[in-house]
Amino acid sequence: MNPGQMALMIPILALLIPIIAIWTQHQRKIEEIRAKAVGEVGTQAAARAAALEERVRVLEAIVTDKSYDVASQIEALRRDGSAIEHGRN
Numbered sequence: 001m002n003p004g005q006m007a008l009m010i011p012i013l014a015l016l017i018p019i020i021a022i023w024t025q026h027q028r029k030i031e032e033i034r035a036k037a038v039g040e041v042g043t044q045a046a047a048r049a050a051a052l053e054e055r056v057r058v059l060e061a062i063v064t065d066k067s068y069d070v071a072s073q074i075e076a077l078r079r080d081g082s083a084i085e086h087g088r089n
Contacts, residue, residue: 001009
């Protein structure tokens, strides 16, 4: 490399170093923002899952409740009774 090329390379390298540092810092900030967004989405998904689990618990309690069973049996008897009554007329 001749002295003229060397004299040209020194300022170019001197200018490239801050550009690379700025680019690297920018990339780091982008990754931090992405990580934060993913964390928020995960938190929201966990909250939705907890809400759905609670709804399933309530539904299980309703279905396994004895009064629900009795009510469904009464409804079945009403349906059967009305079918019998309609058959007689």
